[in-house]
Amino acid sequence: MKEHKMSRRNFLKVGAVASAAGLMTAAPVAANAAAPAASTAADEENCFGLFQKKPKYIFLFIGDGMGTAQIQSARFYQGTVTNNGAITEAELSFTQFPEVGSVTTYDSTSFCPDSASTATSIASGKKTESGVINMCPWTRDVPYETIAEKLHKQKGYKVGIVSTVNIDHATPAAFYAHQKTRKNYYQIGVELANSGFEYFAGGEFQKVNGDGTGPNNHEVAAQAGYNVVTTQAGAAALKAGAGKTLIIAENLADGKSMNYAMDAAPGEWQLTNYVRKGIELLDNSNGFFMMVESGKIDWACHANDAAASIHDVIEMHNAVQAAVEFYAQHPDDTLILVTADHETGGLGIGYKTTNYDTFLTNLAHQKMSYAKFDSTYVNNYVKNQTPFETAMQDVKANFGLTLPTDPDAASAGKLLLTDYEVENLRTAYERTLKVGSSSQSKMSQQDYELYGTYIPFSMAICHTINHKSGVDHTTYAHTGAMVNLYARGQGAGKFRGVYDNTEIFHKLAELTDVQ
Structure with missing residues (x-):
């Protein structure tokens, strides 16, 4: 039916013209009679709804x-x-x-x-x-x-x-x-x-x-x-x-x-x-x-x-x-x-150390989720008590995060870590080997804010690449x-x-x- 394609604006215009035509032939209205109430947006929506097909x-x-x-x-x-x-x-x-x-x-x-x-x-x-x-x-x-x-x-x-x-x-x-x-x-x-x-x-x-x-x-x-x-x-x-x-x-x-x-x-x-x-x-x-x-x-x-x-x-x-x-x-x-x-x-898009800029293309260095990194790599680190520097080679391969002492540190396309970031990652790694993930009730406020109830090393990696990209989170x-x-x-x-x-x-x- 053509009515289905009639725009709401045109429908209301037609309705207004029809009403006006009706008034021209109607009996005179007493001067003290109440004026008809103005139509509301809800009235118009309900009226228009009569002509609307139902989605199936x-x-x-x-x-x-x-x-x-x-x-x-x-x-x-x-x-x-x-x-x-x-x-x-x-x-x-x-x-x-x-x-x-x-x-x-x-x-x-x-x-x-x-x-x-x-x-x-x-x-x-x-x-x-x-x-x-x-x-x-x-x-x-x-x-x-x-x-x-x-x-x-x-x-x-x-x-x-x-x-x-x-x-x-x-x-x-x-x-x-x-x-x-x-x-x-x-x-x-x-x-x-x-x-x-x-x-x-x-x-x-x-x-x-x-x-x-x-x-x-x-x-x-x-x-x-x-x-x-x-x-x-x-x-x-x-x-x-x-x-x-x-x-x-x-x-x-x-x-x-x-x-x-x-x-x-x-x-x-x-x-x-x-x-x-x-x-x-x-x-x-x-x-x-x-x-x-x-x-x-x-x-x-x-x-x-x-x-x-x-x-x-x-x-x-x-x-x-x-x-x-x-x-x-x-x-x-x-x-x-x-x-x-x-x-x-x-x-949030924007981070303290990136100021008025973002570098979201840095996230292209990340090749897998935190969950797959846990199951593919971190479980073996814990089992074998793998040295931190060895684990960081996997981090470089899968997240692009590179130690300043790494032979490839000067090469293009790597996300070079600062000394501050390295220490944060090292601390998280040591906690991972000793404690692993934990419940909030068993953690200090500092540790929970840093890692939530996730594997500390994986969380520290995610936070680091997020911050280098110009994004951050407020909660877990x-x-x-x-x-x-x-x-x-x-x-x-x-x-x-x-x-x-x-x-x-x-x-x-x-x-x-x-x-």
């Missing part, structure tokens, strides 16, 4: 921990510097979306919330406590129904849930589970199987065997009619019409999650591959809803690993582009939203910073402005007309 293909991308600095650092990293020194930032697929909103993230108990409560707000439109998934706060005895469940039940939409971390982690779980604590991992896995959603893909269940007295989460899913696929070849072989499917990534890394984008082997499936497979399996004439989480942006920022965060933001940009390509084929029926549940790490936890939401497609205009994260649910519910 909805993508909701959540960059866990992805604040504006995480996005901006990726854009700067991808940018260019001309011969005369002029800089140009790069665009990401979603930073070019026509509508942008700013979203508050606090929960019912904290201005620095966790993923369980913030994902609950997005999924169900309700506030709850940190650590709680879709249950009312304090009493935790009333479950909340999510937008994914409503669309599945009321509209017959197929539903997909994708994450680069564990498929039962807080953010993906908030779209299908209802638990008093996010730590009820086995029970969350059972809820996954009982959801009936058509597509799940991501990392392994965290407590796949539960207490060992019953079927494991894979078996529970299979008993509920899911194809449980644990190889990349098996995932690639799936075709439309395959039925309900659960894919656990074949190549697992820290915490049984998928690899960081920068650590993935050539040909290894990443987030984009699972989004494309989801589109293939979910596509149908009735509609689908797909929630896609880039969860390791959060994990990288917890560990203050700026390079790993940047590469996962870039991979999310690639995944969003896959949705944009689908949108190009179905522009009147598709809505794409890209947002975050909260910000992690307190990332989350912050209360607002996050952005980028929208494109049918109904995208509803997501502009400043609002609370609970409004994401309500705006989606209104757009899709679910109760």
Whole structure:
């Protein structure tokens, strides 16, 4: 219908002309009669909504921990510097979306919330406590129904849930589970199987065997009619019409999650591959809803690993582009939203020793995440009590950080360490060999501020290359910073402005007309 393409401005103009024409033929109005109330923006929006098509293909991308600095650092990293020194930032697929909103993230108990409560707000439109998934706060005895469940039940939409971390982690779980604590991992896995959603893909269940007295989460899913696929070849072989499917990534890394984008082997499936497979399996004439989480942006920022965060933001940009390509084929029926549940790490662009400049290209020296460095190198250092100078050869090869006494110190392309930086690294290395990582309660304030609960040597390396690049973090936890939401497609205009994260649910519910 042509009305679908009528702009809001033209629609209001037509309405005004029609009203004026009506007044010309109407009976005279008494002089003392009350003038009609001026229409409000809400009235206009509601009126315009009568002519708006409902999106039937909805993508909701959540960059866990992805604040504006995480996005901006990726854009700067991808940018260019001309011969005369002029800089140009790069665009990401979603930073070019026509509508942008700013979203508050606090929960019912904290201005620095966790993923369980913030994902609950997005999924169900309700506030709850940190650590709680879709249950009312304090009493935790009333479950909340999510937008994914409503669309599945009321509209017959197929539903997909994708994450680069564990498929039962807080953010993906908030779209299908209802638990008093996010730590009820086995029970969350059972809820996954009982959801009936058509597509799940991501990392392994965290407590796949539960207490060992019953079927494991894979078996529970299979008993509920899911194809449980644990190889990349098996995932690639799936075709439309395959039925309900659960894919656990074949190549697992820290915490049984998928690899960081920068650590993935050539040909290894990443987030984009699972989004494309989801589109293939979910596509149908009735509609689908797909929630896609880039969860390791959060994990990288917890560990203050700026390079790993940047590469996962870039991979999310690639995944969003896959949705944009689908949108190009179905522009009147598709809505794409890209947002975050909260910000992690307190990332700032700019550092004390770099003053008014940044050197983000220095991060290109980093060849692997802190987690892969731990598993590939640091574990052996501890086992063999490797000398510091020997370990620093691996640091030079994988991070570019070079000792002033190194024979290659004068060569171009190396990040030469100062004496102060060397001593910081040496101190962290010695603590790594003697103590390793520890809990906050067992650490001095100084050690916790320096290393968090991570391997001291890896944290010192990340902090050093970050600082040389002109970035820094304020915390190993989350912050209360607002996050952005980028929208494109049918109904995208509803997501502009400043609002609370609970409004994401309500705006989606209104757009899709679910109760």
